[in-house]
Amino acid sequence: MITGPVLAIETSCDETAAAVVEGRVVRSSVVASQADLHAPYGGVVPEVAARHHIGTVNAVVDRALAEAGLRLADTAAVAVTRRPGLIGALLVGVATAKALAYAARKPLLMVDHLHGHVCASWLAPLALDPPFVSLIASGGHTRLDLVRDWRAPEPLGQTLDDAAGEAIDKGARLLGLPYPGGPALERLARDGDRDAFTFPVGLAGRPPGLDFSYAGVKTALLYRVRELGEAGTAERRADLAASYQEAVVRPLADRLMRAAERTGVTAVAIGGGVAANGRLRELVRAAAEARGLRVAIPDRALCTDNAAMIGAAAHFADPVPWPDYLALDAMATAPPGGIAA
Amino acid sequence: MLERADGGGRRVLEAAHHLLAAAGLEVGEIDRIVVGLGPGGFTGLRIGIATALALGQALSVPVEGASTLEALALGIADAGAGHPAPILAPATDARRREVFAAAYRVVPGGLEEVLAPAAWHPPDLAGALAGVGAAQGAAVLVAGDGARLPGLDHPGLSVLAPGSPAQRVRAVNLVRRVAQAGPRPVAPAYLRLPDAEENRLRRLTATGATP
Numbered sequence: 108m109i110t111g112p113v114l115a116i117e118t119s120c121d122e123t124a125a126a127v128v129e130g131r132v133v134r135s136s137v138v139a140s141q142a143d144l145h146a147p148y149g150g151v152v153p154e155v156a157a158r159h160h161i162g163t164v165n166a167v168v169d170r171a172l173a174e175a176g177l178r179l180a181d182t183a184a185v186a187v188t189r190r191p192g193l194i195g196a197l198l199v200g201v202a203t204a205k206a207l208a209y210a211a212r213k214p215l216l217m218v219d220h221l222h223g224h225v226c227a228s229w230l231a232p233l234a235l236d237p238p239f240v241s242l243i244a245s246g247g248h249t250r251l252d253l254v255r256d257w258r259a260p261e262p263l264g265q266t267l268d269d270a271a272g273e274a275i276d277k278g279a280r281l282l283g284l285p286y287p288g289g290p291a292l293e294r295l296a297r298d299g300d301r302d303a304f305t306f307p308v309g310l311a312g313r314p315p316g317l318d319f320s321y322a323g324v325k326t327a328l329l330y331r332v333r334e335l336g337e338a339g340t341a342e343r344r345a346d347l348a349a350s351y352q353e354a355v356v357r358p359l360a361d362r363l364m365r366a367a368e369r370t371g372v373t374a375v376a377i378g379g380g381v382a383a384n385g386r387l388r389e390l391v392r393a394a395a396e397a398r399g400l401r402v403a404i405p406d407r408a409l410c411t412d413n414a415a416m417i418g419a420a421a422h423f424a425d426p427v428p429w430p431d432y433l434a435l436d437a438m439a440t441a442p443p444g445g446i447a448a
Numbered sequence: 449m450l451e452r453a454d455g456g457g458r459r460v461l462e463a464a465h466h467l468l469a470a471a472g473l474e475v476g477e478i479d480r481i482v483v484g485l486g487p488g489g490f491t492g493l494r495i496g497i498a499t500a501l502a503l504g505q506a507l508s509v510p511v512e513g514a515s516t517l518e519a520l521a522l523g524i525a526d527a528g529a530g531h532p533a534p535i536l537a538p539a540t541d542a543r544r545r546e547v548f549a550a551a552y553r554v555v556p557g558g559l560e561e562v563l564a565p566a567a568w569h570p571p572d573l574a575g576a577l578a579g580v581g582a583a584q585g586a587a588v589l590v591a592g593d594g595a596r597l598p599g600l601d602h603p604g605l606s607v608l609a610p611g612s613p614a615q616r617v618r619a620v621n622l623v624r625r626v627a628q629a630g631p632r633p634v635a636p637a638y639l640r641l642p643d644a645e646e647n648r649l650r651r652l653t654a655t656g657a658t659p
Protein backbone atom coordinates (compact mmCIF):
# COMPACT_ATOMS: atom_id res chain seq x y z
CA MET A 108 0.00 0.00 0.00
CA ILE A 109 1.19 3.48 -0.90
CA THR A 110 1.70 5.96 1.91
CA GLY A 111 2.01 9.65 1.22
CA PRO A 112 0.12 11.86 -1.20
CA VAL A 113 -1.14 10.33 -4.44
CA LEU A 114 -1.85 12.41 -7.54
CA ALA A 115 -4.91 10.86 -9.23
CA ILE A 116 -6.20 11.48 -12.77
CA GLU A 117 -9.61 10.55 -14.19
CA THR A 118 -10.64 11.02 -17.85
CA SER A 119 -12.89 8.05 -18.55
CA CYS A 120 -15.92 10.00 -19.78
CA ASP A 121 -16.78 13.70 -19.98
CA GLU A 122 -15.10 15.07 -16.85
CA THR A 123 -11.41 15.94 -16.77
CA ALA A 124 -10.41 15.45 -13.14
CA ALA A 125 -7.32 15.41 -10.94
CA ALA A 126 -6.96 15.15 -7.18
CA VAL A 127 -4.41 14.73 -4.44
CA VAL A 128 -5.38 12.15 -1.81
CA GLU A 129 -3.27 11.39 1.23
CA GLY A 130 -4.48 8.44 3.27
CA ARG A 131 -8.22 8.98 3.64
CA VAL A 132 -7.90 12.75 3.29
CA VAL A 133 -8.72 14.57 0.05
CA ARG A 134 -6.17 17.37 -0.15
CA SER A 135 -7.56 18.70 -3.42
CA SER A 136 -10.07 17.64 -6.05
CA VAL A 137 -10.50 19.50 -9.32
CA VAL A 138 -13.13 18.61 -11.94
CA ALA A 139 -13.47 20.35 -15.30
CA SER A 140 -16.86 19.34 -16.67
CA GLN A 141 -17.51 19.17 -20.40
CA ALA A 142 -21.29 18.86 -20.04
CA ASP A 143 -21.89 22.11 -21.97
CA LEU A 144 -19.80 20.88 -24.89
CA HIS A 145 -21.91 17.75 -25.27
CA ALA A 146 -25.27 19.46 -24.81
CA PRO A 147 -25.75 20.21 -28.54
CA TYR A 148 -25.50 16.48 -29.25
CA GLY A 149 -27.88 15.41 -26.46
CA GLY A 150 -25.28 13.07 -24.99
CA VAL A 151 -21.57 12.44 -24.59
CA VAL A 152 -19.71 12.24 -27.93
CA PRO A 153 -16.54 10.15 -27.43
CA GLU A 154 -14.40 12.04 -29.94
CA VAL A 155 -15.47 15.42 -28.56
CA ALA A 156 -14.67 14.20 -25.03
CA ALA A 157 -11.19 12.99 -26.02
CA ARG A 158 -10.43 16.27 -27.84
CA HIS A 159 -11.36 18.26 -24.79
CA HIS A 160 -9.39 16.16 -22.30
CA ILE A 161 -6.15 16.83 -24.13
CA GLY A 162 -6.57 20.56 -23.96
CA THR A 163 -7.47 20.48 -20.27
CA VAL A 164 -5.77 17.72 -18.33
CA ASN A 165 -2.41 19.42 -17.72
CA ALA A 166 -4.01 22.55 -16.29
CA VAL A 167 -6.32 20.45 -14.11
CA VAL A 168 -3.30 18.53 -12.76
CA ASP A 169 -1.49 21.81 -12.07
CA ARG A 170 -4.48 23.13 -10.14
CA ALA A 171 -4.89 19.94 -8.10
CA LEU A 172 -1.21 20.06 -7.10
CA ALA A 173 -1.35 23.80 -6.35
CA GLU A 174 -4.50 23.47 -4.20
CA ALA A 175 -2.82 20.65 -2.27
CA GLY A 176 0.27 22.84 -1.86
CA LEU A 177 2.51 20.23 -3.46
CA ARG A 178 4.81 19.76 -6.38
CA LEU A 179 4.73 16.56 -8.41
CA ALA A 180 8.07 15.64 -6.84
CA ASP A 181 6.43 15.65 -3.38
CA THR A 182 3.86 12.99 -4.31
CA ALA A 183 4.33 9.32 -3.53
CA ALA A 184 2.74 7.98 -6.71
CA VAL A 185 0.52 8.79 -9.68
CA ALA A 186 -2.84 7.00 -10.06
CA VAL A 187 -5.07 6.88 -13.11
CA THR A 188 -8.33 5.36 -14.31
CA ARG A 189 -7.45 2.63 -16.78
CA ARG A 190 -10.96 1.19 -17.41
CA PRO A 191 -13.84 1.02 -18.16
CA GLY A 192 -14.85 4.03 -20.23
CA LEU A 193 -14.49 5.76 -23.58
CA ILE A 194 -11.20 4.45 -24.91
CA GLY A 195 -10.06 7.67 -26.59
CA ALA A 196 -10.80 9.60 -23.40
CA LEU A 197 -9.12 7.03 -21.13
CA LEU A 198 -5.99 7.03 -23.30
CA VAL A 199 -5.39 10.75 -22.72
CA GLY A 200 -5.43 10.23 -18.96
CA VAL A 201 -3.30 7.11 -19.09
CA ALA A 202 -0.70 8.67 -21.43
CA THR A 203 -0.56 11.75 -19.19
CA ALA A 204 -0.27 9.78 -15.94
CA LYS A 205 2.38 7.45 -17.33
CA ALA A 206 4.51 10.32 -18.61
CA LEU A 207 4.15 12.33 -15.37
CA ALA A 208 5.09 9.29 -13.27
CA TYR A 209 7.93 8.37 -15.60
CA ALA A 210 9.47 11.83 -15.65
CA ALA A 211 9.11 12.18 -11.86
CA ARG A 212 10.34 8.59 -11.27
CA LYS A 213 7.22 7.64 -9.31
CA PRO A 214 5.30 4.38 -9.16
CA LEU A 215 2.02 4.19 -11.12
CA LEU A 216 -1.31 2.86 -9.85
CA MET A 217 -3.87 1.68 -12.40
CA VAL A 218 -7.43 1.94 -11.12
CA ASP A 219 -10.80 0.58 -12.22
CA HIS A 220 -13.32 3.43 -12.44
CA LEU A 221 -16.08 1.42 -10.73
CA HIS A 222 -13.72 0.52 -7.92
CA GLY A 223 -13.22 4.26 -7.55
CA HIS A 224 -16.97 4.80 -7.10
CA VAL A 225 -17.04 2.06 -4.43
CA CYS A 226 -14.03 3.54 -2.62
CA ALA A 227 -15.51 7.06 -2.41
CA SER A 228 -16.96 5.92 0.94
CA TRP A 229 -13.49 4.99 2.19
CA LEU A 230 -12.55 8.66 2.20
CA ALA A 231 -12.94 10.90 5.24
CA PRO A 232 -15.23 12.00 6.73
CA LEU A 233 -17.31 8.89 5.94
CA ALA A 234 -14.31 6.58 6.43
CA LEU A 235 -16.48 3.50 6.09
CA ASP A 236 -15.03 0.10 6.94
CA PRO A 237 -16.19 -3.28 5.59
CA PRO A 238 -18.32 -5.25 5.59
CA PHE A 239 -21.06 -3.32 3.77
CA VAL A 240 -23.19 -3.48 0.64
CA SER A 241 -22.34 -0.97 -2.08
CA LEU A 242 -24.80 0.39 -4.64
CA ILE A 243 -23.20 2.01 -7.69
CA ALA A 244 -25.63 3.72 -10.06
CA SER A 245 -24.51 5.90 -12.97
CA GLY A 246 -25.09 6.52 -16.64
CA GLY A 247 -23.21 3.36 -17.55
CA HIS A 248 -23.56 1.04 -14.56
CA THR A 249 -26.05 -0.12 -11.97
CA ARG A 250 -24.82 -2.75 -9.56
CA LEU A 251 -24.75 -4.08 -6.01
CA ASP A 252 -21.61 -5.52 -4.47
CA LEU A 253 -20.82 -7.03 -1.11
CA VAL A 254 -17.63 -5.41 0.16
CA ARG A 255 -15.91 -7.55 2.78
CA ASP A 256 -12.48 -6.55 1.51
CA TRP A 257 -11.90 -3.19 -0.21
CA ARG A 258 -9.68 -4.93 -2.72
CA ALA A 259 -12.31 -7.36 -3.99
CA PRO A 260 -15.98 -6.31 -4.02
CA GLU A 261 -18.21 -9.36 -4.66
CA PRO A 262 -21.01 -8.86 -7.21
CA LEU A 263 -24.55 -9.35 -5.89
CA GLY A 264 -26.66 -7.98 -8.72
CA GLN A 265 -26.67 -5.61 -11.65
CA THR A 266 -28.86 -4.18 -14.36
CA LEU A 267 -30.01 -6.61 -17.02
CA ASP A 268 -30.49 -3.86 -19.61
CA ASP A 269 -30.23 -0.05 -19.22
CA ALA A 270 -28.34 1.67 -16.42
CA ALA A 271 -30.33 3.81 -13.98
CA GLY A 272 -28.61 6.98 -15.17
CA GLU A 273 -29.40 6.10 -18.77
CA ALA A 274 -33.09 5.70 -17.83
CA ILE A 275 -33.00 9.13 -16.17
CA ASP A 276 -31.36 10.76 -19.21
CA LYS A 277 -33.84 9.16 -21.62
CA GLY A 278 -36.80 10.14 -19.43
CA ALA A 279 -35.52 13.71 -19.21
CA ARG A 280 -35.25 13.85 -22.99
CA LEU A 281 -38.82 12.57 -23.40
CA LEU A 282 -39.95 15.41 -21.14
CA GLY A 283 -38.06 17.91 -23.28
CA LEU A 284 -35.41 18.67 -20.67
CA PRO A 285 -31.92 19.79 -21.72
CA TYR A 286 -28.84 17.58 -21.43
CA PRO A 287 -27.57 16.59 -18.89
CA GLY A 288 -30.96 15.33 -17.85
CA GLY A 289 -30.38 14.22 -14.26
CA PRO A 290 -30.23 17.59 -12.47
CA ALA A 291 -33.00 19.04 -14.69
CA LEU A 292 -35.31 16.10 -13.98
CA GLU A 293 -34.68 16.36 -10.25
CA ARG A 294 -35.46 20.10 -10.25
CA LEU A 295 -38.69 19.58 -12.17
CA ALA A 296 -39.70 16.63 -9.99
CA ARG A 297 -39.57 18.84 -6.88
CA ASP A 298 -42.80 20.53 -7.97
CA GLY A 299 -44.54 17.30 -8.88
CA ASP A 300 -46.51 14.50 -7.23
CA ARG A 301 -44.54 11.25 -7.27
CA ASP A 302 -47.75 9.23 -6.82
CA ALA A 303 -49.52 10.86 -9.76
CA PHE A 304 -48.51 8.15 -12.24
CA THR A 305 -47.40 4.56 -11.85
CA PHE A 306 -44.62 3.29 -14.04
CA PRO A 307 -43.73 -0.39 -14.00
CA VAL A 308 -40.76 -1.08 -11.80
CA GLY A 309 -38.36 -3.43 -13.51
CA LEU A 310 -38.61 -7.19 -13.12
CA ALA A 311 -42.16 -7.06 -11.77
CA GLY A 312 -43.60 -10.57 -11.61
CA ARG A 313 -40.19 -12.17 -11.06
CA PRO A 314 -39.04 -13.45 -7.69
CA PRO A 315 -37.51 -10.59 -5.75
CA GLY A 316 -33.81 -10.58 -6.58
CA LEU A 317 -30.93 -8.16 -6.59
CA ASP A 318 -30.87 -7.37 -10.31
CA PHE A 319 -32.31 -4.30 -12.00
CA SER A 320 -34.15 -3.63 -15.24
CA TYR A 321 -34.83 -0.20 -16.69
CA ALA A 322 -35.80 -0.93 -20.28
CA GLY A 323 -39.54 -1.00 -19.45
CA VAL A 324 -39.80 2.19 -17.48
CA LYS A 325 -38.75 4.58 -20.24
CA THR A 326 -41.12 2.84 -22.68
CA ALA A 327 -43.95 3.29 -20.17
CA LEU A 328 -43.12 7.00 -19.95
CA LEU A 329 -43.09 7.25 -23.74
CA TYR A 330 -46.60 5.73 -23.92
CA ARG A 331 -47.88 8.00 -21.19
CA VAL A 332 -46.47 11.08 -22.95
CA ARG A 333 -48.18 9.99 -26.19
CA GLU A 334 -51.48 9.40 -24.39
CA LEU A 335 -51.39 12.82 -22.78
CA GLY A 336 -50.51 14.58 -25.99
CA GLU A 337 -48.40 17.71 -26.19
CA ALA A 338 -50.66 19.97 -24.15
CA GLY A 339 -51.43 17.31 -21.54
CA THR A 340 -47.76 16.46 -21.14
CA ALA A 341 -46.82 20.12 -20.76
CA GLU A 342 -49.46 20.53 -18.06
CA ARG A 343 -48.41 17.42 -16.09
CA ARG A 344 -44.65 17.67 -16.67
CA ALA A 345 -43.72 18.03 -13.01
CA ASP A 346 -45.95 15.11 -11.99
CA LEU A 347 -44.51 12.97 -14.78
CA ALA A 348 -40.97 13.88 -13.71
CA ALA A 349 -41.63 13.13 -10.03
CA SER A 350 -43.37 9.81 -10.74
CA TYR A 351 -40.73 8.75 -13.24
CA GLN A 352 -37.84 9.65 -10.96
CA GLU A 353 -39.51 7.64 -8.20
CA ALA A 354 -39.82 4.63 -10.52
CA VAL A 355 -36.09 4.79 -11.26
CA VAL A 356 -34.64 5.47 -7.81
CA ARG A 357 -36.99 3.50 -5.53
CA PRO A 358 -35.85 0.07 -6.82
CA LEU A 359 -32.26 1.15 -6.14
CA ALA A 360 -33.00 1.86 -2.50
CA ASP A 361 -35.25 -1.22 -2.14
CA ARG A 362 -32.73 -3.65 -3.51
CA LEU A 363 -29.90 -2.11 -1.55
CA MET A 364 -31.91 -2.82 1.63
CA ARG A 365 -32.77 -6.31 0.44
CA ALA A 366 -29.08 -6.98 -0.22
CA ALA A 367 -28.16 -5.78 3.27
CA GLU A 368 -30.79 -8.09 4.76
CA ARG A 369 -29.64 -11.09 2.75
CA THR A 370 -25.95 -10.62 3.49
CA GLY A 371 -26.48 -9.64 7.12
CA VAL A 372 -24.21 -6.59 6.93
CA THR A 373 -24.86 -3.59 9.14
CA ALA A 374 -23.77 -0.86 6.71
CA VAL A 375 -24.64 0.29 3.20
CA ALA A 376 -23.05 2.82 0.83
CA ILE A 377 -24.02 4.47 -2.43
CA GLY A 378 -21.96 5.96 -5.25
CA GLY A 379 -22.02 6.95 -8.92
CA GLY A 380 -23.69 9.89 -10.64
CA VAL A 381 -27.23 8.78 -9.76
CA ALA A 382 -26.21 8.75 -6.08
CA ALA A 383 -26.11 12.56 -6.38
CA ASN A 384 -29.91 12.44 -6.84
CA GLY A 385 -31.57 14.01 -3.82
CA ARG A 386 -34.56 11.67 -3.82
CA LEU A 387 -32.35 8.57 -3.87
CA ARG A 388 -30.22 9.96 -1.05
CA GLU A 389 -33.37 10.67 0.99
CA LEU A 390 -34.84 7.18 0.37
CA VAL A 391 -31.60 5.38 1.19
CA ARG A 392 -31.02 7.40 4.34
CA ALA A 393 -34.56 6.84 5.62
CA ALA A 394 -34.63 3.12 4.81
CA ALA A 395 -31.22 2.52 6.38
CA GLU A 396 -32.10 4.44 9.52
CA ALA A 397 -35.38 2.53 9.85
CA ARG A 398 -33.39 -0.72 9.79
CA GLY A 399 -30.63 0.51 12.08
CA LEU A 400 -28.02 0.29 9.32
CA ARG A 401 -25.04 2.59 9.10
CA VAL A 402 -25.25 4.52 5.83
CA ALA A 403 -22.43 6.13 3.85
CA ILE A 404 -23.61 8.75 1.38
CA PRO A 405 -20.63 10.61 -0.11
CA ASP A 406 -20.81 14.31 -0.96
CA ARG A 407 -22.45 14.85 -4.33
CA ALA A 408 -19.08 15.90 -5.79
CA LEU A 409 -17.65 12.50 -4.80
CA CYS A 410 -20.61 10.64 -6.40
CA THR A 411 -20.34 12.15 -9.86
CA ASP A 412 -17.08 11.37 -11.67
CA ASN A 413 -14.04 12.78 -9.90
CA ALA A 414 -10.40 11.90 -9.30
CA ALA A 415 -10.47 11.81 -5.49
CA MET A 416 -12.26 8.45 -5.67
CA ILE A 417 -9.51 7.23 -8.02
CA GLY A 418 -6.95 8.31 -5.43
CA ALA A 419 -8.96 6.37 -2.83
CA ALA A 420 -9.11 3.17 -4.91
CA ALA A 421 -5.40 3.59 -5.64
CA HIS A 422 -4.70 2.66 -2.02
CA PHE A 423 -5.98 -0.84 -2.83
CA ALA A 424 -4.18 -1.22 -6.17
CA ASP A 425 -0.73 -2.78 -6.53
CA PRO A 426 1.85 -0.06 -7.25
CA VAL A 427 3.75 -0.68 -10.47
CA PRO A 428 7.34 0.43 -9.83
CA TRP A 429 9.17 2.89 -12.13
CA PRO A 430 9.50 2.23 -15.08
CA ASP A 431 7.67 -1.10 -15.39
CA TYR A 432 4.41 0.55 -16.49
CA LEU A 433 5.57 2.05 -19.79
CA ALA A 434 3.69 -0.50 -21.90
CA LEU A 435 0.51 -0.57 -19.77
CA ASP A 436 -2.61 0.44 -21.62
CA ALA A 437 -6.15 1.67 -21.14
CA MET A 438 -9.13 -0.64 -21.74
CA ALA A 439 -12.66 0.25 -22.79
CA THR A 440 -14.25 -2.59 -20.83
CA ALA A 441 -13.65 -4.25 -17.49
CA PRO A 442 -13.20 -7.99 -17.23
CA PRO A 443 -16.57 -9.73 -16.79
CA GLY A 444 -17.98 -10.16 -13.31
CA GLY A 445 -16.49 -8.29 -10.43
CA ILE A 446 -14.86 -4.95 -9.86
CA ALA A 447 -11.13 -5.53 -9.90
CA ALA A 448 -8.83 -3.66 -7.56
CA MET B 449 13.99 11.99 -31.08
CA LEU B 450 11.82 9.03 -31.79
CA GLU B 451 11.08 7.10 -34.92
CA ARG B 452 7.66 5.61 -35.47
CA ALA B 453 6.74 2.87 -32.99
CA ASP B 454 4.03 0.31 -33.65
CA GLY B 455 0.67 0.26 -31.90
CA GLY B 456 -0.91 3.57 -32.93
CA GLY B 457 1.25 5.56 -30.53
CA ARG B 458 0.56 3.41 -27.48
CA ARG B 459 4.21 2.39 -27.20
CA VAL B 460 5.64 5.88 -27.53
CA LEU B 461 6.74 6.31 -23.92
CA GLU B 462 8.31 2.86 -23.87
CA ALA B 463 10.16 3.72 -27.08
CA ALA B 464 11.32 7.03 -25.59
CA HIS B 465 12.67 5.21 -22.55
CA HIS B 466 14.67 2.78 -24.70
CA LEU B 467 15.95 5.64 -26.82
CA LEU B 468 17.17 7.53 -23.75
CA ALA B 469 18.85 4.39 -22.44
CA ALA B 470 20.57 3.84 -25.78
CA ALA B 471 21.78 7.45 -25.72
CA GLY B 472 23.02 7.04 -22.15
CA LEU B 473 20.68 9.75 -20.88
CA GLU B 474 18.33 10.06 -17.90
CA VAL B 475 14.85 11.40 -18.49
CA GLY B 476 15.70 14.34 -16.20
CA GLU B 477 18.43 15.43 -18.60
CA ILE B 478 15.97 16.32 -21.37
CA ASP B 479 15.79 20.07 -21.82
CA ARG B 480 13.33 20.41 -24.67
CA ILE B 481 10.66 18.21 -26.26
CA VAL B 482 9.49 18.38 -29.86
CA VAL B 483 6.29 16.60 -30.83
CA GLY B 484 4.58 15.90 -34.16
CA LEU B 485 1.15 17.55 -34.26
CA GLY B 486 -0.20 15.56 -37.17
CA PRO B 487 -2.32 15.26 -39.15
CA GLY B 488 -2.72 11.56 -38.45
CA GLY B 489 -4.87 9.07 -36.59
CA PHE B 490 -6.70 10.95 -33.83
CA THR B 491 -5.89 8.51 -31.04
CA GLY B 492 -2.22 8.21 -31.95
CA LEU B 493 -1.87 11.99 -32.14
CA ARG B 494 -3.43 12.41 -28.74
CA ILE B 495 -1.21 9.79 -27.12
CA GLY B 496 1.92 11.39 -28.57
CA ILE B 497 0.90 14.90 -27.63
CA ALA B 498 -0.41 13.97 -24.15
CA THR B 499 2.85 12.14 -23.51
CA ALA B 500 4.96 15.08 -24.65
CA LEU B 501 2.92 17.63 -22.68
CA ALA B 502 3.06 15.57 -19.49
CA LEU B 503 6.81 15.00 -19.82
CA GLY B 504 7.25 18.72 -20.33
CA GLN B 505 5.00 19.48 -17.36
CA ALA B 506 6.83 17.08 -15.03
CA LEU B 507 10.30 18.19 -16.16
CA SER B 508 9.43 21.90 -16.47
CA VAL B 509 10.85 22.03 -19.99
CA PRO B 510 9.29 23.53 -23.13
CA VAL B 511 7.22 21.35 -25.48
CA GLU B 512 7.32 22.50 -29.12
CA GLY B 513 5.06 21.37 -31.94
CA ALA B 514 5.90 20.66 -35.56
CA SER B 515 3.71 19.73 -38.52
CA THR B 516 3.99 16.08 -39.42
CA LEU B 517 3.43 16.87 -43.12
CA GLU B 518 6.21 19.47 -43.09
CA ALA B 519 8.59 17.00 -41.46
CA LEU B 520 7.63 14.46 -44.10
CA ALA B 521 8.34 17.04 -46.83
CA LEU B 522 11.83 17.65 -45.44
CA GLY B 523 12.54 13.92 -45.58
CA ILE B 524 11.31 13.71 -49.15
CA ALA B 525 13.45 16.69 -50.12
CA ASP B 526 16.50 14.88 -48.69
CA ALA B 527 15.70 11.78 -50.71
CA GLY B 528 14.69 13.76 -53.76
CA ALA B 529 17.75 13.04 -55.89
CA GLY B 530 16.54 12.04 -59.34
CA HIS B 531 13.31 13.89 -58.78
CA PRO B 532 13.86 17.44 -59.86
CA ALA B 533 10.58 18.50 -58.32
CA PRO B 534 10.53 21.90 -56.67
CA ILE B 535 7.05 21.21 -55.28
CA LEU B 536 6.67 18.40 -52.77
CA ALA B 537 3.30 17.01 -51.75
CA PRO B 538 3.49 14.80 -48.67
CA ALA B 539 0.39 12.62 -48.41
CA THR B 540 -0.47 10.25 -45.58
CA ASP B 541 -3.21 7.64 -45.48
CA ALA B 542 -6.17 9.24 -43.68
CA ARG B 543 -8.38 6.10 -43.91
CA ARG B 544 -11.89 6.36 -45.37
CA ARG B 545 -10.18 6.43 -48.80
CA GLU B 546 -8.80 9.90 -48.12
CA VAL B 547 -5.33 11.33 -47.66
CA PHE B 548 -4.01 14.07 -45.45
CA ALA B 549 -1.88 16.18 -47.77
CA ALA B 550 -0.34 19.56 -48.34
CA ALA B 551 2.18 20.96 -50.85
CA TYR B 552 5.39 22.90 -50.31
CA ARG B 553 7.87 24.66 -52.51
CA VAL B 554 11.40 23.87 -51.44
CA VAL B 555 13.18 27.16 -50.77
CA PRO B 556 16.63 27.83 -49.34
CA GLY B 557 16.56 26.97 -45.66
CA GLY B 558 13.06 25.57 -45.60
CA LEU B 559 9.63 25.11 -47.11
CA GLU B 560 7.02 27.47 -48.41
CA GLU B 561 3.42 26.22 -48.18
CA VAL B 562 1.61 26.35 -51.52
CA LEU B 563 -1.35 24.12 -50.61
CA ALA B 564 -2.63 24.10 -47.03
CA PRO B 565 -2.94 20.78 -45.16
CA ALA B 566 -6.36 19.13 -45.49
CA ALA B 567 -8.09 15.78 -45.82
CA TRP B 568 -8.59 15.07 -49.52
CA HIS B 569 -10.27 12.57 -51.80
CA PRO B 570 -7.30 11.49 -53.95
CA PRO B 571 -8.76 12.62 -57.33
CA ASP B 572 -9.51 16.05 -55.87
CA LEU B 573 -6.00 16.27 -54.50
CA ALA B 574 -4.52 15.24 -57.86
CA GLY B 575 -6.50 18.00 -59.57
CA ALA B 576 -5.48 20.61 -57.01
CA LEU B 577 -1.81 19.63 -57.17
CA ALA B 578 -1.77 19.65 -60.97
CA GLY B 579 -3.26 23.14 -60.79
CA VAL B 580 -0.58 24.30 -58.35
CA GLY B 581 2.17 22.77 -60.52
CA ALA B 582 0.84 24.41 -63.67
CA ALA B 583 0.46 27.80 -61.99
CA GLN B 584 4.02 27.67 -60.68
CA GLY B 585 5.44 26.04 -63.79
CA ALA B 586 6.95 23.33 -61.63
CA ALA B 587 6.86 19.56 -61.34
CA VAL B 588 5.04 18.10 -58.34
CA LEU B 589 6.19 15.00 -56.47
CA VAL B 590 3.70 13.15 -54.26
CA ALA B 591 5.15 10.96 -51.51
CA GLY B 592 4.17 9.29 -48.27
CA ASP B 593 2.04 6.30 -47.39
CA GLY B 594 -0.98 8.08 -48.86
CA ALA B 595 0.65 8.21 -52.31
CA ARG B 596 -0.31 4.62 -53.04
CA LEU B 597 -4.04 5.29 -52.78
CA PRO B 598 -5.90 4.95 -56.06
CA GLY B 599 -6.91 8.17 -57.77
CA LEU B 600 -3.64 10.08 -57.55
CA ASP B 601 -2.42 9.29 -61.06
CA HIS B 602 -2.43 12.46 -63.06
CA PRO B 603 -0.20 13.51 -65.99
CA GLY B 604 1.15 16.52 -64.09
CA LEU B 605 2.25 14.54 -61.02
CA SER B 606 5.00 12.09 -60.23
CA VAL B 607 4.76 9.69 -57.33
CA LEU B 608 7.73 8.61 -55.22
CA ALA B 609 8.29 4.88 -55.44
CA PRO B 610 6.86 3.00 -52.48
CA GLY B 611 9.31 1.55 -49.98
CA SER B 612 11.61 4.58 -49.96
CA PRO B 613 12.66 5.50 -46.41
CA ALA B 614 11.55 9.03 -47.24
CA GLN B 615 7.94 7.79 -47.20
CA ARG B 616 8.00 7.78 -43.39
CA VAL B 617 7.96 10.69 -41.01
CA ARG B 618 11.26 10.92 -39.17
CA ALA B 619 11.35 12.57 -35.79
CA VAL B 620 14.65 14.28 -36.61
CA ASN B 621 12.81 16.22 -39.29
CA LEU B 622 10.28 17.48 -36.73
CA VAL B 623 13.22 18.98 -34.84
CA ARG B 624 14.73 20.40 -38.04
CA ARG B 625 11.42 21.96 -38.92
CA VAL B 626 11.18 23.71 -35.54
CA ALA B 627 14.73 25.01 -36.08
CA GLN B 628 13.72 26.36 -39.50
CA ALA B 629 10.33 27.85 -38.81
CA GLY B 630 9.97 28.04 -35.02
CA PRO B 631 7.64 25.94 -32.89
CA ARG B 632 3.89 25.69 -33.44
CA PRO B 633 1.50 25.77 -30.46
CA VAL B 634 1.01 22.22 -29.22
CA ALA B 635 -2.45 20.99 -30.25
CA PRO B 636 -3.44 18.08 -32.49
CA ALA B 637 -3.91 18.97 -36.18
CA TYR B 638 -7.04 16.87 -36.68
CA LEU B 639 -8.07 18.46 -40.02
CA ARG B 640 -11.43 16.75 -39.59
CA LEU B 641 -14.38 17.48 -37.34
CA PRO B 642 -15.71 14.73 -35.09
CA ASP B 643 -18.33 12.68 -37.00
CA ALA B 644 -21.05 13.79 -34.58
CA GLU B 645 -20.24 17.43 -35.36
CA GLU B 646 -20.24 16.79 -39.13
CA ASN B 647 -23.65 15.16 -38.79
CA ARG B 648 -25.01 17.94 -36.63
CA LEU B 649 -23.86 20.61 -39.10
CA ARG B 650 -25.33 18.61 -41.99
CA ARG B 651 -28.69 18.39 -40.21
CA LEU B 652 -28.64 22.10 -39.45
CA THR B 653 -27.83 22.94 -43.06
CA ALA B 654 -30.58 20.62 -44.26
CA THR B 655 -33.15 22.35 -42.06
CA GLY B 656 -31.89 25.81 -43.03
CA ALA B 657 -30.82 26.71 -39.49
CA THR B 658 -27.56 28.44 -38.71
CA PRO B 659 -25.13 26.37 -36.60
Ligand SMILES: [Zn+2]
Pocket residue numbers: 220224245379380411412
Ligand atom coordinates in the same frame (compact mmCIF):
# COMPACT_ATOMS: atom_id res chain seq x y z
ZN1 LIG C 1 -18.54 7.02 -13.12
